[in-house]
Amino acid sequence: MAALPIIIDTDPGQDDAVAIGLAAAAREVFEILGVTVVAGNVPLPRTVDNARRVLELCGASDVPVYAGADRPLLEPLETAEYVHGVSGLDGFDLPEPTMPVQPGHATDFIIETVMARPAKTVTICALGPLTNIAIALAREPRLAERIGQIVLMGGAMSEGGNVTPAAEFNIYVDPQAAALVFRSGIPLVVLPLDVTHKAPTTPARIARFRALPNRCGPAYAGLLDFAKRFDEEKYGSVGGPLHDPMTVAWLLQPELFSGRTVNVAIETASPLTRGMTVIDWWSVTGRPANALVLRDVDDDGFYDLLVERFARLP
Template structure:
C-alpha cells in the first residue's frame, strides 16, 4: 500500500536528495512539505523546498513555511556545511510555485485530523520544532500519527556540531525531547548509520551523466557537499544523511537496528542536544525508538540512482 507522508525539512543538499527520492517513489504519497529553520534560516529553507519540488516537476505538492526559531533557543545554522543558500552547488531559478498561506504547524495538525488515524507518517529531516509545536498545540493528533521516521542523533559516532550532539537535535533539543517522549513510534536514522551512506565518485559521475535535470543537480549538490567532509573527516565522499529516512520507508530491509530507549539531554554543560541512546539496555527505561545502526550502502545508492533516473 502507498504510504502517506509529510516531509518536514530544512534544505540542505542532502534534504534535497531525500525529497527527490520521495517524489520519485510510487510507494509514497507526499501530502506536503513543511519547512523549518535549521541548516539556513526559514526564508531560505522554504524557498529551497519549493525549488526542489519544481525541479522534480511536482507542482501538485504543497510547501508550507513553519517555525522560524527553536522553542526556547536562538537559531544555530550550518552555512559552513551547506553554503550561504543552503543549496549551494547549482543555481536553480526562483520557484514559480507559490508558498502556501497555511502555517506548517497548522498544516500538520489539519492533515492528521483529516486522514484516518494511523495513516500518516511524519518524516522530519531537520530540527523537530514544527513537529513538537504541533504536538503541543494539538495533543489530539499525537495518537493519529502512524510513526515518525527522523534523521537525527548519534551514539557511537557522537556529535557533528558539538563533541556530543548531532546538528538536528542540537538546534532544538527541547523540541526533540518532546517528540521522543510523545509515545509515537519512532525510527531514528542517526549519524551511526548515515555516515555509512558515503557517496562515491563513480555514483556522482553516473548522476551527472543522466539525461535529465535532476541527476546533474544531485551531482552538483554532492560536489559541493563533499568538500566539507573531505576537509573535516578525510573521507572520500559525503554522507547523504537525510535520504536514509526515505529509503527506510521504501526498503527497510537495507537497514539494521534495535529497539532501545533514547533520551534527549537539554541541561548538560557540554552535552546539550546529546541523544542518550541506551544501546546496551543498561537502564530500566522502556524502549521508545528503533535506533538504526548500519545500512547496506550499495543497496541504498542503487535505489537512489534508480529513482533519480526516473525524474524529469
C-alpha cells in the first residue's frame, strides 16, 4: 500500500514533538510532505526552531519546514509558556538545529502541494491553532475540495476548556480560523480534550520511554516529565494529558478510538465563550454533521503504539 501523504501543521510544544516523532517513526506509513509551523504554544520563531530540533532528534531532517502565520487572523496572539516553558520544549536540552527553514510561506506550500497532488489524497494533521490552514483556504477556495481530510487536536465538550471554562487552547487562540475550517466542508476528524484527558502520562508510562535504548526515548521522557507538572497541579491528577499525538495515532490505529459524526460550530463573538466548540452530540440542532468527534480511547493501546514506534527512532 502506498504511503499516506501528510502535512503536519504545528506549534511545538512537547506534545506536538511527540506527534512529530510518532509520524517520523512510521515513514513506511506516511509520506511526510512537510511541516508547516504556526505561532501558538510559543511565538513563531521558537515554534519554527522547535520543529527543526524535533525532526533532527528523530532522524527526519529531510522533511522540509516552512514558517507560517505569526499571529491569529484577528485576535492578539496568546501563548502558553506557563505550560510548555519559555522554549516550548522545556524538559530536555535539544541541540541547536542545523537544517534550514525553507523559503516561502507555509500557506504557499500548503496550497501548492495540495493543488499539485490528486484530489482527496493529502491529509493535514493540525496540532495547533488553525491559522495557516484558514489562510490557505481563503487564498485558494478550491483547496477545500482537494484536501482529503484534516485530523486535528482541538476543542472540548463535556470536559470543559483548558484555557477558559469553555474553550480549548488551539481553538481559543484563533477562533475565526477554526470557524472557517469547520465551515469548509473538508472531512474533519477532531480529537478534543474529552479523549486526550483519558490517556495521562503516568510515571510508569514515561518510564517506558526512558528505558528505550536510543537517544529519543530519554529525550521524550524528559519532555513529558516537564509537561505533566502543569496538568498535575491544575487537575490534581497523576500525569497529564498527551494531546497532539492522538492525531497521528488515529491515522495509524483508528481502532483504538471511538466517537460520533456530528455537527461542530465555533463560537467567535461571546466574551464568555470565545473559542468554544459547540458539539451537537445528540443532533438537537438539525445542523448537518461536519466532523467525526472522538471521545474514547484505549489508553494502554495508545501508549503501546507510542513505545513500539519510538523504539524504532534513533
